[in-house]
Amino acid sequence: MAVGGSFDTFPKLLARNAAQFSSRPAFRHKDLGIWQTWTWAQVAGIVRAYAAGLHRLGLQPGDTIAIVGSNRPKLYWTLMAAQALRAIPVPVYSDAVADELAYVLAHADAKFVAAQDQEQVDKVFSVSDRLPHLRKVVYDEPRGLDDYDHDRLIAIHDVIEDGRAALAASAALGRQIDEFIRQGEGSDISIILYTSGTTGASKGVMLSARGCIDAATDTVRFDNLTDKDVALAYLPLAWVGDHYLNYAQGIIAGFCMACPESGATIEQDRREIGPTFYFAPPRGFEAMLTRVMIRIEDAAAIKRRMFGYFLGIARRYGESILTGKPVPLSGRLLYALGRLIVYEPLKNVLGLSRVRVAYTAGEAIGPDLFAFYRSIGLNLKQLYGQTEAFLYVTCQPDGEIYSDTVGPAAPNVDIRIAETGEVQFRSPGMFVGYFKDQAKTAEAMTSDGYVKTGDAGFFDEKTGHLKIIDRAKDVGRLADGTMFAPKYLENKLKFFPNIKEAVVYGDSRDFVCAFLNIDPVAVANWAERNNIAYGSYQELAGHPLVYDMVAKDVAEVNRSLAEGKVLAGAQIRRFLILHKELDADDGELTRTQKVRRGFIAERYAPLVTAIYDGSHEADISTEVTFEDGRKGVIAARVKIRDLQTIGATEPLGKAA
Amino acid sequence: MRAPDTNEILLQVEGVSLAFGGVKALRDVSFDIRKGEIRAIIGPNGAGKTSMLNVINGFYHPNHGAITFKGRTRAQMQPFEASRGGIARTFQNVALFKGMSALDNIMAGRTLKMRRGLLWQMLRYGPALAEEIEHRHRVEEIIDFLEIEAIRKVPVARLPYGLQKRVELGRALAMEPDLLLLDEPMAGMNLEEKEDMSRFIIDVNNHYGTTIALIEHDMAVVMDLSHRVAVLDHGVKIADGTPDEVKENQAVIDAYLGVAH
Numbered sequence: 001m002a003v004g005g006s007f008d009t010f011p012k013l014l015a016r017n018a019a020q021f022s023s024r025p026a027f028r029h030k031d032l033g034i035w036q037t038w039t040w041a042q043v044a045g046i047v048r049a050y051a052a053g054l055h056r057l058g059l060q061p062g063d064t065i066a067i068v069g070s071n072r073p074k075l076y077w078t079l080m081a082a083q084a085l086r087a088i089p090v091p092v093y094s095d096a097v098a099d100e101l102a103y104v105l106a107h108a109d110a111k112f113v114a115a116q117d118q119e120q121v122d123k124v125f126s127v128s129d130r131l132p133h134l135r136k137v138v139y140d141e142p143r144g145l146d147d148y149d150h151d152r153l154i155a156i157h158d159v160i161e162d163g164r165a166a167l168a169a170s171a172a173l174g175r176q177i178d179e180f181i182r183q184g185e186g187s188d189i190s191i192i193l194y195t196s197g198t199t200g201a202s203k204g205v206m207l208s209a210r211g212c213i214d215a216a217t218d219t220v221r222f223d224n225l226t227d228k229d230v231a232l233a234y235l236p237l238a239w240v241g242d243h244y245l246n247y248a249q250g251i252i253a254g255f256c257m258a259c260p261e262s263g264a265t266i267e268q269d270r271r272e273i274g275p276t277f278y279f280a281p282p283r284g285f286e287a288m289l290t291r292v293m294i295r296i297e298d299a300a301a302i303k304r305r306m307f308g309y310f311l312g313i314a315r316r317y318g319e320s321i322l323t324g325k326p327v328p329l330s331g332r333l334l335y336a337l338g339r340l341i342v343y344e345p346l347k348n349v350l351g352l353s354r355v356r357v358a359y360t361a362g363e364a365i366g367p368d369l370f371a372f373y374r375s376i377g378l379n380l381k382q383l384y385g386q387t388e389a390f391l392y393v394t395c396q397p398d399g400e401i402y403s404d405t406v407g408p409a410a411p412n413v414d415i416r417i418a419e420t421g422e423v424q425f426r427s428p429g430m431f432v433g434y435f436k437d438q439a440k441t442a443e444a445m446t447s448d449g450y451v452k453t454g455d456a457g458f459f460d461e462k463t464g465h466l467k468i469i470d471r472a473k474d475v476g477r478l479a480d481g482t483m484f485a486p487k488y489l490e491n492k493l494k495f496f497p498n499i500k501e502a503v504v505y506g507d508s509r510d511f512v513c514a515f516l517n518i519d520p521v522a523v524a525n526w527a528e529r530n531n532i533a534y535g536s537y538q539e540l541a542g543h544p545l546v547y548d549m550v551a552k553d554v555a556e557v558n559r560s561l562a563e564g565k566v567l568a569g570a571q572i573r574r575f576l577i578l579h580k581e582l583d584a585d586d587g588e589l590t591r592t593q594k595v596r597r598g599f600i601a602e603r604y605a606p607l608v609t610a611i612y613d614g615s616h617e618a619d620i621s622t623e624v625t626f627e628d629g630r631k632g633v634i635a636a637r638v639k640i641r642d643l644q645t646i647g648a649t650e651p652l653g654k655a656a
Numbered sequence: 657m658r659a660p661d662t663n664e665i666l667l668q669v670e671g672v673s674l675a676f677g678g679v680k681a682l683r684d685v686s687f688d689i690r691k692g693e694i695r696a697i698i699g700p701n702g703a704g705k706t707s708m709l710n711v712i713n714g715f716y717h718p719n720h721g722a723i724t725f726k727g728r729t730r731a732q733m734q735p736f737e738a739s740r741g742g743i744a745r746t747f748q749n750v751a752l753f754k755g756m757s758a759l760d761n762i763m764a765g766r767t768l769k770m771r772r773g774l775l776w777q778m779l780r781y782g783p784a785l786a787e788e789i790e791h792r793h794r795v796e797e798i799i800d801f802l803e804i805e806a807i808r809k810v811p812v813a814r815l816p817y818g819l820q821k822r823v824e825l826g827r828a829l830a831m832e833p834d835l836l837l838l839d840e841p842m843a844g845m846n847l848e849e850k851e852d853m854s855r856f857i858i859d860v861n862n863h864y865g866t867t868i869a870l871i872e873h874d875m876a877v878v879m880d881l882s883h884r885v886a887v888l889d890h891g892v893k894i895a896d897g898t899p900d901e902v903k904e905n906q907a908v909i910d911a912y913l914g915v916a917h
Contacts, residue, residue, distance in 0.1 A: 032796035033808065143801070144859055264806035628851070 008186030009209040011047075011084040013251050015181065018044035021227050021254040027073045030261035030269060038073065040254065043080075046160060050081035051177050053163030054112070057136055057154070061086035061180065064108045064192065068092045068101065068124070069116025071233045071242070071259045074140045074156045078114040079247065083190060083209075085180050090192045090204070091238040093591045094120065095584070097625070100202075102127035104194050105134070108204060108435065113137045114156065118144040121153065186210025192435050193240050195387050196592040204435030205240075205387045215390045215429025216248035218411040222395070223357045225277060227254035230354075232275040234259075234266050239592065241361075244391040245279050270351030278358040282365040283593065285380075287521075288350055289372060290497060294525050310338035311375075318375030323399050343376040352378055359383050359395070361406075362592065364468075364487075366495035370403040382406050384468060388444065388451050389413075390429030394466050405465035415466065416450065422472045423457045424450040456485075474597070476507030482569030484512060486597065489570065492560065496553040497522045498546075501582050503595050504572070505608065511573040513611045514554065515600065517581050518546060538579045538636055547641055550577060554643055562646040571645040574611050578604070579636035585625045607638060616640050664691040665724075666835060666867050667712065672721030674707055674891075681707040682718070683891045689835065694861050695869045696878045699888035700911055705871040706748060708888065709837050712869070713745055714738040726834065740768055744833035746824045748840045748871075754813035758823045761812055762798060765830025766791045798826045801863070802856060818849035825856065829864070836860070838870040842877055850874065854881055879903065887911065 007013045017026070022041040029036050038046070059065060065082045067089055069075050082089040090108045092101060094116065101123050105113065111133050115121045121139055128134055138156045139145060145153065167174050190209035194202040219225075231250060235242035250257045255277070260269040280288075296307050317331040327335075347353045358373070358380045365382065373380045383395035384406035393415065396407035409415045413427040430451055433441040444452055456472040459465065469475065470487040478484050486504040493502035493514060500519035506512035518541055526549070527534060534540040558571040582588040588600055601608050603622060610618030621635035667689040674682040682704045689695045697705050710716040712723065714733035722729050725741060733741075744765070752761050770777075770791065776784035799805055802822050807815060812823055821841060828836055841857065842850045854877055860866050872878045878885060879899040887895040887902060889911040895902050902908055 030805075032793065032800055033805075034796075143863070144855075146862060261805045262803070268806070268809075626848075 008213060009083065009181075009184035009188065010080065010190065010213070010248075010251055011181040011184055013213070014040075014044050014047060014080060014084075017251065017254050024227050024254060025256040026250075026254075027076065028256060028258040028273065029073045030259075030265070030272075033261075035258075035272070043077065047077050047080040047084060048174075048177060049163035049167060050077055050156070050160045051084040051163065051180070052167050052173055053159035053161075054081055054087075054138075055085055055173075055177065055180075056162065056166060057112070057159065059085055059087050059112055063087045063111045064090050065112040065114060066090045066092050066105050066108060066110040067114045067237060068096075068120045069094050069114070069140065069237065070263055071235075071237060071246075071257075072116060072140055073259055075114060075116065075237060076233070076247065076257065076259075078138075078156070079191070083184070084177065086184055086188055088189050088192055090194070091243070092194065093196075093236055093238045095236075095591065096123075097585065098123045098126050102130045104202065104204075106130050108192060108194075109133045111135050115139045117141040121145060121148070184209065186213070189432065191243060193243060193387050194238065196239075196590040196594070203437060203440055206432040206435050207390050207429065208432050211429045211432070212244075212248050212390055213252065214412075215392060215427065216244060216252050218428065219392055219395070220249050220253045222397070222411055223277070225249055225253040225255060225357075227256075229253060229255035229276045229356070230273060231255060231257055231277045232260065232266070232270050232273055233257040234263075234269075235279065236591075240385070240387040240391050241279060245277070245359075248390075249277075267351070271349070272351075274351060274354040276354050276356045278352065278355045280358075280360060281362040281593075282360050282369065283363070285360060285365070285373060286369055286497075289369060290519070290522055292346065292350070293497075294521070297525070297529070307342060310334075310342040311372075313338045314343060314375035315371065318377065319371065322374055322377060322379065323401065339377065346376060347378065355379070357381070361385060363494075363594075364491040365403060366491075367403040368495065374401065383410070384466060385410075386453060388431045388453075389425060389427050390431070392429070393423075393425050393427065393453070396465070400463070400465070402460075402463060402465060405460050405463060405467050407465050409466075414450075417458060418446075418452075420472060421456040421458070421475070423453045423455050423466065423468070425453065426450050474507075478506055478512070478570065479508055479510050480569075484570040489514070489557065489561075489572065490595070492557045493554065496556070498526070498550060499553060501589075501595060503582075503597055503600050505597070505601065505611075506570060509612060512570050513608075514572050514575040515604065515607065516550060516554075516575055516577050517541075518550065518577060520581070537581065538634070541577045541579055542636070542639060547577065547639065550575070551641055551643065555646075558643065558646050572643060573645060574640055574642055576607060576611060576638050576640045578607075579620070579638055580622065580624065580634055583624070586622075611640055665689070666691040666726065667869075668724040669708075669712070670722050670724070672708075672711055672718045672723070674704075674711060674716055674718050681891050682711070682888075684721070685888070685891070685893045686721075687886045687893060687896055689867060689869055690884075691867055692861070692865055693867060693883040694857065694881055695867075696882035696885045697869060697871050697888060698873075698875070698878055698885060702890070703888040703911075704891040705888055706839055707891075709745065709839055709869070709871060712738075712835075713743050713837060736768075739831060739833075742831075742834035743837065744828040744831040744835075745837035746821070746828050746839060746841060748843060750817070750820045750824055752812045752820060752824055752827070755811055757809050758804060758812055758815070758819075758826070759795065759799070759808045761823055762795045762826040762830050763791065765827035766795065768831065794832075795826075795830055798829050801829075801859070802826050818845050818852070821845070821849075821853065822856070825853075825860075829860065829866075832864075834867060836866050836868045838868060838872075840871055840873065842872060842874055850877060857881060 017040040023039050025037045026040040026043045027038045065087055067075050067078050079089045092104050113124050124137055137153050140156050142155055186209050188209050189206045190212050192204045192206050194204050231246050233246040246257050258273045260266045313334045317327050317335045320327045361383045381396040385391040385393045392410040394407045395410045415425045418424055454472055455468050456470055456475050457466055457468040460467050470485040474486055476484050484506045489504045490502040493499050499516055501517035503515040554572050554575050561571050562568050584591050606620050607618050617637055617639045619637050621633055623631055624634055625631055665688045670686050672682055672685045699705050711718050714735045717732050772784040772787055812820055842853050861868055885899055885902045887908050894907040895905040
């Protein structure tokens with residue numbers, strides 16, 4: 001079986017793969033409209049030449065090399081080549097603006113940068129005065145870079161060719177590279193992943209080679225991943241999810257990483273490749289479903305009815321059939337028919353036909369959304385993890401799937417709940433420390449060696465699975481002492497297709513309020529169907545009918561809160577729809593698209609004041625950053641809507 | 657931006673006049689386009705810019721004057737001869753085959769380069785297949801170059817305007833022209849689309865070394881992009897030179913700001 005075993009570094013595993021899976025595909029990449037394939041043996045050869053080339057350029061053990069770009073084979077090979085030389089790769093989010101990029105590159109003492117294209121090279125050079133250690137920038141796509149000063153700039157292709165030529169000329173160099181690989185130890189820092197910075201500046205999480213391999217070996221076994229599997233490598237390189245799910249698991253199991261043609265073609269590429277292992281954040285699954293639903297609305301009546309009928313069948317029997325519970329024969333027959341004419345064709349359109357194991361994580365997933373995918377036969381599961389754990393803390397085993405839990409502890413992970421309600425863990429993949437930040441490292445650990453997740457949660461009594469409520473520090477109380485979990489409310493709101501983002505306030509306040517973003521795709525489609533004219537996102541967001549529609553959704557959330565005991569007092573009393581979409585470029589979301597509540601409260605201070613002082617509208621003007629870094633101002637008058645709360649908090653009790 | 661290396665003249669227009677009945681669209685216009693440069697033709701509405709392009713690619717025949725392209729002087733030429741000779745163009749109003757995919761539209765730009773006849777093409781076998789693969793490869797390079805992979809198979813009628821313009825540029829590039837004529841490549845685009853298009857025009861010029869003549873209204877774009885600018889007003893050339901020279905020219909300022917004639 002293909003697992004980590006006695007191998008303690010990725011370069012050693014790569015050598016094993018070259019021998020064991022030599023002619024099996026390791027990478028695919030769609031280029032000029034055709035899927036190009038590299039086998040493990042080819043990749044090992046290229047990486048060896050690349051490492052030799054980088055060595056000749058001066059990359060030493062312990063140096064850091066930053067990688068900025070999207071999922072392209074040459075950038076993955078940069079990871080491999082750097083690790084072969086015992087240098088430390090540091091992937092950086094490719095959509096980071098120059099300033100964020102400068103922070104990470106400077107903090108990581110990056111000596112080399114591997115950049116995807118002209119855009120990234122421009123960003124690096126624009127901040128190069130802040131990067132005293134920077135020696136060379138290597139790049140993948142040559143386009144537009146002809147006129148650049150090539151003293152500090154060299155194409156990855158040329159580095160590889162130079163290395164290949166040098167290896168051919170000198171056997172000593174080859175021995176030297178092999179020696180670097182042989183000397184690699186499990187305790188080496190394999191990679192530094194910078195956290196997205198939900199709270200303050202991002203921190204460099206150092207992970208050891210042994211830790212990465214042990215953790216990923218456990219989950220490769222857990223999900224039976226083999227060299228027959230295929231993953232679509234489309235998640236951001238700098239995110240722990242990509243490094244774990246694709247890179248680490250890919251090398252350990254020997255499966256193929258397929259790199260999409262470009263960020264815009266992921267949908268088509270997924271259809272063409274047909275991955276067997278798939279991860280998407282809840283947002284990704286939701287966008288997929290929204291697109292399907294919109295297109296079904298436009299389909300012929302007979303197709304719409306057929307779709308509706310069989311989705312009903314799927315809802316009734318799908319989950320039971322997937323988990324192997326008893327189902328009446330008639331149900332099985334109807335489900336089989338539905339599979340033939342609806343579910344399988346639908347999965348095929350979405351590129352999910354061959355998926356054996358799919359995961360989602362990062363945010364809570366809507367129960368309806370989760371149930372939809374499972375009911376049509378997609379083995380979708382949840383996991384809970386973080387960069388400091390090298391991803392997995394918990395994950396759901398096949399057959400024990402619930403939409404509101406994240407599953408029991410992953411293999412070899414030890415979890416406990418602190419008295420404060422905080423989830424703490426010890427795991428094989430847990431991090432070594434934050435790069436150049438002893439103080440923060442100490443802060444993140446308990447004295448007995450557990451990592452503090454900062455999330456509040458509890459073990460569900462019925463299932464024994466972990467449930468996450470919110471960030472521990474965000475769980476607050478209203479002025480009257482009622483418990484209030486903002487994220488929990490925000491997630492409930494976001495489960496409605498019309499609501500894209502929600503930010504909820506209430507800590508130390510008299511009541512709970514919500515700032516909402518409408519989903520431009522879903523609401524625009526609704527507007528089109530109802531003949532509602534609008535000129536811009538801002539106009540649509542402020543439309544009274546849109547407010548009416550969203551008010552119904554918010555009232556629905558209040559109703560569901562009223563059913564529970566703990567949070568019934570935290571119902572939403574007032575809400576408004578923001579005039580612009582929250583955006584990571586403006587600092588309102590993190591790069592992983594989580595809302596930054598405190599920052600938003602500061603930025604929209606006039607709205608926060610207005611919503612709590614009883615006004616029915618407020619003026620706001622905000623500075624926005626365009627994609628090219630220029631700034632502009634958006635001004636708007638935003639309306640505020642009141643809502644009735646239900647149950648306990650209603651002044652007129654039902655008993656009266 | 658890099659200026660062209662040579663002063664070799666690719667196209668010379670000498671004393672061209674064009675009249676439609678009593679309307680004199682062009683009056684004794686002369687200018688040249690050097691190999692490898694980006695040459696802008698600007699002017700207020702009705703100045704004769706599009707007429708000038710139409711004369712260059714043989715769509716209109718001038719009443720007087722001569723045009724020398726790649727050393728050959730000619731008075732009359734048909735548009736297909738122009739494209740065979742290495743002149744490609746895009747149009748002010750997008751002129752694509754709306755029902756065909758972006759890919760097929762760009763493939764259409766290769767038609768003149770295909771040697772196999774209709775029957776061979778229909779058989780799609782042997783040499784015809786090899787030829788199609790070769791042309792498809794060139795087209796894929798253009799798709800990659802213009803970053804339109806995601807819309808390869810989408811019928812162009814369903815595409816937003818900015819992308820249609822890009823597909824049209826792709827079709828013109830597929831002809832591997834020596835001279836590329838762009839008629840208002842950025843008309844009706846928003847700022848971001850304009851910036852994208854500017855980058856593509858510069859890249860085409862740099863990467864393929866294609867000589868480009870463009871008509872454009874957006875002065876900022878013209879001044880940034882072009883090596884030399886010719887200014888027409890009421891069918892007469894009133895200025896010619898580098899963007900900086902033209903900007904200072906009193907006749908140009910008058911023409912744009914409107915002075916009593």
